[in-house]
Amino acid sequence: MKIKVCGLKHPENIEAVTALQPDYVGFIFYGKSPRYMAGLPVGALKTIPASIRKTGVFVNESAENIEKLIAEYGFDAIQLHGDESPEFCAKFKGKVTVIKAFGLNENFDFEQLKDYANNIDLFLFDTKTKEYGGSGKTFDWAILDQYKLDIPFFLSGGIGPENIAEVKNITHPQFYGVDLNSRFEIEPGLKNIEKLKDAFNIVKNKTQMKYGVNEQGYYGDFGGAYIPEMLYPNVEELRQQYLNIINDEGFKAEFDDLLKNYVGRPSPLYHAKRYSEKYGANIFFKREDLNHTGSHKINNAIGQILLAKRLGKKRIIAETGAGQHGVATATVCALMGIECVVYMGEIDMARQAPNVSRMKMLGAKVIPATSGSKTLKDATNEALRDWIGNPVDTHYIIGSVVGPYPYPDMVARFQSIISAETKKQLVEHTGSELPQYVLACVGGGSNAMGMFYHFLDDESVKLVAVEAAGKGVNSGESAATTALGNEGVLHGSRTILMQTEDGQVVEPYSISAGLDYPGIGPQHAHLFKSHRGEYVSITDDEALQAGLLCCQLEGIIPAIETAHALAQLEKMKFEANDNVVICISGRGDKDLDTYIKYFNY
Amino acid sequence: MNRLNKLFASKNNNLLSIYFTAGYPALNTTVDIAEALEKAGADFLEIGFPYSDPVADGPTIQHSSEVALENGMSLKVLFEELAELRSRVSIPILLMGYFNPIAQYGIERFCKKAAEVGVDGIIVPDLPIYEYENMYSSYFIDNGLSNIFLVTPQTSEERIRKIDDLSSSFIYLLSSSTITGYNLKLSDSVEDYYKRITAMKLNNPTVIGFGITDSSSFAKACNYANGAIIGSRFVKLLGEDGYIDKIDGFVKGIRP
Numbered sequence: 001m002k003i004k005v006c007g008l009k010h011p012e013n014i015e016a017v018t019a020l021q022p023d024y025v026g027f028i029f030y031g032k033s034p035r036y037m038a039g040l041p042v043g044a045l046k047t048i049p050a051s052i053r054k055t056g057v058f059v060n061e062s063a064e065n066i067e068k069l070i071a072e073y074g075f076d077a078i079q080l081h082g083d084e085s086p087e088f089c090a091k092f093k094g095k096v097t098v099i100k101a102f103g104l105n106e107n108f109d110f111e112q113l114k115d116y117a118n119n120i121d122l123f124l125f126d127t128k129t130k131e132y133g134g135s136g137k138t139f140d141w142a143i144l145d146q147y148k149l150d151i152p153f154f155l156s157g158g159i160g161p162e163n164i165a166e167v168k169n170i171t172h173p174q175f176y177g178v179d180l181n182s183r184f185e186i187e188p189g190l191k192n193i194e195k196l197k198d199a200f201n202i203v204k205n206k207t208q209m210k211y212g213v214n215e216q217g218y219y220g221d222f223g224g225a226y227i228p229e230m231l232y233p234n235v236e237e238l239r240q241q242y243l244n245i246i247n248d249e250g251f252k253a254e255f256d257d258l259l260k261n262y263v264g265r266p267s268p269l270y271h272a273k274r275y276s277e278k279y280g281a282n283i284f285f286k287r288e289d290l291n292h293t294g295s296h297k298i299n300n301a302i303g304q305i306l307l308a309k310r311l312g313k314k315r316i317i318a319e320t321g322a323g324q325h326g327v328a329t330a331t332v333c334a335l336m337g338i339e340c341v342v343y344m345g346e347i348d349m350a351r352q353a354p355n356v357s358r359m360k361m362l363g364a365k366v367i368p369a370t371s372g373s374k375t376l377k378d379a380t381n382e383a384l385r386d387w388i389g390n391p392v393d394t395h396y397i398i399g400s401v402v403g404p405y406p407y408p409d410m411v412a413r414f415q416s417i418i419s420a421e422t423k424k425q426l427v428e429h430t431g432s433e434l435p436q437y438v439l440a441c442v443g444g445g446s447n448a449m450g451m452f453y454h455f456l457d458d459e460s461v462k463l464v465a466v467e468a469a470g471k472g473v474n475s476g477e478s479a480a481t482t483a484l485g486n487e488g489v490l491h492g493s494r495t496i497l498m499q500t501e502d503g504q505v506v507e508p509y510s511i512s513a514g515l516d517y518p519g520i521g522p523q524h525a526h527l528f529k530s531h532r533g534e535y536v537s538i539t540d541d542e543a544l545q546a547g548l549l550c551c552q553l554e555g556i557i558p559a560i561e562t563a564h565a566l567a568q569l570e571k572m573k574f575e576a577n578d579n580v581v582i583c584i585s586g587r588g589d590k591d592l593d594t595y596i597k598y599f600n601y
Numbered sequence: 602m603n604r605l606n607k608l609f610a611s612k613n614n615n616l617l618s619i620y621f622t623a624g625y626p627a628l629n630t631t632v633d634i635a636e637a638l639e640k641a642g643a644d645f646l647e648i649g650f651p652y653s654d655p656v657a658d659g660p661t662i663q664h665s666s667e668v669a670l671e672n673g674m675s676l677k678v679l680f681e682e683l684a685e686l687r688s689r690v691s692i693p694i695l696l697m698g699y700f701n702p703i704a705q706y707g708i709e710r711f712c713k714k715a716a717e718v719g720v721d722g723i724i725v726p727d728l729p730i731y732e733y734e735n736m737y738s739s740y741f742i743d744n745g746l747s748n749i750f751l752v753t754p755q756t757s758e759e760r761i762r763k764i765d766d767l768s769s770s771f772i773y774l775l776s777s778s779t780i781t782g783y784n785l786k787l788s789d790s791v792e793d794y795y796k797r798i799t800a801m802k803l804n805n806p807t808v809i810g811f812g813i814t815d816s817s818s819f820a821k822a823c824n825y826a827n828g829a830i831i832g833s834r835f836v837k838l839l840g841e842d843g844y845i846d847k848i849d850g851f852v853k854g855i856r857p
């Protein structure tokens with residue numbers, strides 16, 4: 001949603017407003033307005049950044065005067081607030097952005113707008129008054145439903161601090177932005193910066209932005225899309241479409257239905273009583289292991305297959321480490337009748353053999369990645385190479401919050417169901433939606449991001465991300481990315497990765513195939529660097545012991561990945577009333593072989 | 602005007618460029634190979650610096666990169682080897698490689714050093730336009746280095762125009778959306794694509810790469826562009842015994 005701040009006239013105030021980065025600023029050239037900018041020096045507009053559109057607002061002004069003022073002040077847009085005809089508007093179309101304002105009430109005749117459609121760029125709908133706007137009153141926004149043209153519009157008239165949140169409920173497809181004016185003032189023409197700031201935060205979801213992605217695909221210093229040109233069209237198609245598709249009501253309905261009836265969501269939030277006793281806090285397990293296919297990976301696979309279908313893709317590729325994402329992808333491809341190819345490191349195929357068979361039974365082709373360390377990173381390389389060669393008909397279902405933008409954001413959104421459900425379930429258990437801690441293991445970071453997502457802005461909630469230390473952080477055989485890595489580019493995004501000083505990617509090691517990855521998603525890199533999250537690591541031995549403990553205290557055999565998160569409990573100190581949620585990202589069936597060998601069962 | 606611009610100003614067809622990976626098959630071969638290629642008649646060269654995860658490369662260049670890394674090749678070592686480049690080689694030289702090794706070396710330092718040893722241009726397949734334009738272009742420009750962008754059959758016209766604006770020596774056309782090492786198939790759609798590019802009357806010359814393997818694919822490519830680049834096929838030759846003596850015959854075999 002765009003923001004226009006209108007009615008500026010004091011140089012210092014203009015500077016303070018532009019620092020908030022509105023999309024448009026408006027200057028009123030109408031002698032009867034208390035916000036008339038008469039006498040404002042031309043220079044006062046010169047410092048306004050080019051990204052902000054300077055708008056001159058006129059009421060029945062002559063074309064010559066408007067043209068003169070455009071040239072003088074360098075306006076990028078004009079807003080015509082009087083009785084200007086379509087022909088009059090047409091004179092400026094193509095030269096500047098032309099905004100035509102109308103005052104609306106319940107008797108407004110929307111038919112009259114038709115003649116303007118080809119001659120302007122935007123409408124602005126204000127409250128109908130005897131004067132030309134500026135009343136500070138709202139109109140009944142329901143009448144906007146009668147507006148059916150395809151020209152976007154600004155909403156104006158009486159939008160103030162107490163109703164700004166409501167405008168976010170307007171779902172009209174042409175709703176372009178809000179025009180903020182008299183309700184954010186100290187006196188006419190002097191804006192109240194603090195009030196504006198709050199409104200901007202509400203409109204732009206700024207608090208979410210603090211840890212969320214920006215329009216260029218960055219989370220602070222991390223993210224972006226560092227991809228060869230061969231991948232650009234594929235990734236660009238996704239970037240342009242993903243939000244439209246996943247916000248579409250039809251998509252949401254299908255996604256929710258499959259999550260409920262196919263995956264078995266909501267997954268329980270289980271109060272682990274024996275764990276709670278042992279660790280002296282209320283420990284809750286978010287049971288992603290109970291999902292169909294046995295892990296959180298299915299949430300993302302369902303989302304992406306529905307997206308791929310809407311993009312008209314005929315073939316799916318995926319990479320997999322532990323095989324959980326491969327199985328989830330093979331599953332949704334079977335469900336939709338789409339061809340499926342999964343790349344898997346040769347070493348991982350050996351240590352997660354049951355999952356290889358599962359994928360084959362589900363009809364997928366499994367191709368071993370034999371380059372490099374023959375694990376997850378190399379499987380990802382092979383999948384990217386496949387995608388380069390098949391740019392038109394193939395969708396790549398990346399299994400974690402890694403890869404070029406928009407993947408990290410898209411996968412995080414699909415996995416965010418984990419924390420959305422957790423909040424509701426916590427209210428039932430504890431009376432509050434906020435716990436003191438949430439914990440999750442991090443390979444690329446998708447279960448962790450799903451677990452953190454709706455708590456990111458609740459800064460009282462401590463986010464704990466557990467990486468795999470392998471045989472020890474300093475053993476030379478580890479996958480503890482934040483402990484061992486530094487900033488660089490891996491698989492298309494700027495993030496933190498394990499690398500040599502020459503920028504070669506270091507081959508990681510963990511007993512758990514799903515955590516055996518030398519990077520983390522860019523959003524995790526941002527949470528780490530900004531200290532919003534605490535990043536710790538757990539060794540193979542600690543994880544396996546914790547896995548066994550979970551079997552014996554709670555009767556749940558966790559995936560070895562998950563066991564890393566459980567092991568972290570040993571190292572934490574809790575208050576008796578602390579509520580702690582651990583994401584049980586997957587079940588341990590695939591790991592029985594490793595457990596059995598380790599413990600000699 | 603750097604050597605690349607001079608070359609394109611003086612010759613605008615049948616330009617032959619050869620790619621090879623530095624440090625393959627052994628260290629201290631880079632300048633020897635470059636010299637032999639110049640003697641054999643190559644017009645300009647791309648020297649690859651190896652990366653552990655070359656996603657845009659097929660098996661041949663992947664293998665050469667692995668061997669080069671095992672041999673100890675790095676940007677630091679490469680620049681040491683290239684110190685004597687300009688006393689022995691006069692044709693234009695480009696460095697080609699992935700972004701992460703450059704980022705660790707330091708982009709500004711990389712550009713300075715490249716200019717210092719006499720490099721003329723850089724190809725970084727995974728450095729996107731947005732980041733180049735907004736963060737790094739000044740380092741390239743200040744050091745007189747051309748940044749080369751790739752274009753594929755799927756690249757939109759608008760984007761090609763943008764690339765044309767940002768380019769200062771030539772544009773690298775990919776015969777199809779592919780990783781390195783696959784043969785050029787001159788289907789109708791590829792021909793349409795070349796014609797489409799020609800019709801755009803770009804400011805920069807074009808050179809076709811990826812999938813050029815022999816004299817006939819070279820000649821075909823030169824029908825549509827100012828020249829063509831051979832990579833994997835030449836890297837294969839470097840894996841053979843006595844490769845240095847075979848370079849002359851190889852180059853003359855491509856462009857008789």
Ligand SMILES: Cc1ncc(COP(=O)(O)O)c(C=O)c1O
Nearest residue numbers: 324400443444445446447514586
């Ligand atoms: C059960 C389980 N947990 C965690 C992971 C790690 O992935 P992520 O960090 O993306 O959640 C995997 C990956 O295969 C997994 O199978």
